[in-house]
Amino acid sequence: MNSQSALETALNHRSIRKFTEQAISEELFAQLIQAGQMASTSSFLQNVSVIRVRDRAIRAQIRAISAGQGGAGHHYVENCAEFLVFCIDGSRHKYYAVDAQLDWIECLMTGAIDAALFAQNMMLCAESCGLGGVFIGSIRNDINKLAEILRTPEFVVPVFGLCLGYPAQEPAQRPRLPAKIVVSENHYQFSKDIDLEAYNETVGQYYLERSNIELDWRKQIRNSLCTEVRPELLTFLQKQGYAKR
Structure with missing residues (x-):
């Protein structure tokens, strides 16, 4: 096969x-x-x-x-x-x-x-x-x-x-979190605000280009968990x- x-x-x-x-x-x-x-x-x-x-x-x-x-x-x-x-x-x-x-x-x-x-x-x-x-x-x-x-x-x-x-x-593929946000070494490391905000903008741009809607990862989290x-x-x-x- x-x-x-x-x-x-x-x-x-x-x-x-x-x-x-x-x-x-x-x-x-x-x-x-x-x-x-x-x-x-x-x-x-x-x-x-x-x-x-x-x-x-x-x-x-x-x-x-x-x-x-x-x-x-x-x-x-x-x-x-x-x-x-x-x-x-x-x-x-x-x-x-x-x-x-x-x-x-x-x-x-x-x-x-x-x-x-x-x-x-x-x-x-x-x-x-x-x-x-x-x-x-x-x-x-x-x-x-x-x-x-x-x-x-x-x-x-x-x-x-x-x-x-x-x-x-x-x-199209939905953009995943960058590895530097997901992977820590030896002990847990909190994500940097600048990296999280940059990713949020990337997701927002993805949805704008794919479906012409105003949606980002922050809004998705709020919709799902709040x-x-x-x-x-x-x-x-x-x-x-x-x-x-």
Whole structure:
């Protein structure tokens, strides 16, 4: 199978939200799942499950959840070639050890990390083979409804979705934080105001050129974090058997 190098693929990443109607072959899909499974896993617990959502009616329900209040939702949830939901899954641990103490915060963290590593392995390999994709965190807008739709039992928590398919667009890359802001040496180093403001201007220019809108990173942070952030999640996690201590 022809594929780009991992480094070239990673450096060219961008989220794809428009896809052709071309299906992903079962052979390639199986290889991508296997690539995901080969990601590192904390203590070899492998506490990830993937729900492959093929039923269009179910996809439509998930799209409605991703819409939030009064929105149209992400159309690509419905029309991508493959839509996957990644779940923290401790149910197998309970099968092998009924006295497993999964209600510690640490178990939740390792599950979320495992799910992210699995999914990123899949995304990187998919992109190297000419596919594109986008992660969907907005499925958590109504996590109780999502769990009902996907019939996730105790100790299983759906955390994010992934749309995969063949790209029908070539979007520009969004500028990332400069490495000098992200990387510290030996001890944590606070970012300099001048560097943060310069980056904020870069993001603002990107959005102006891409969509002719006045938006920068400061505004994005305020829009995302200066309000309640899915306050029902803690209750749901505890109902599923996690985050009690």
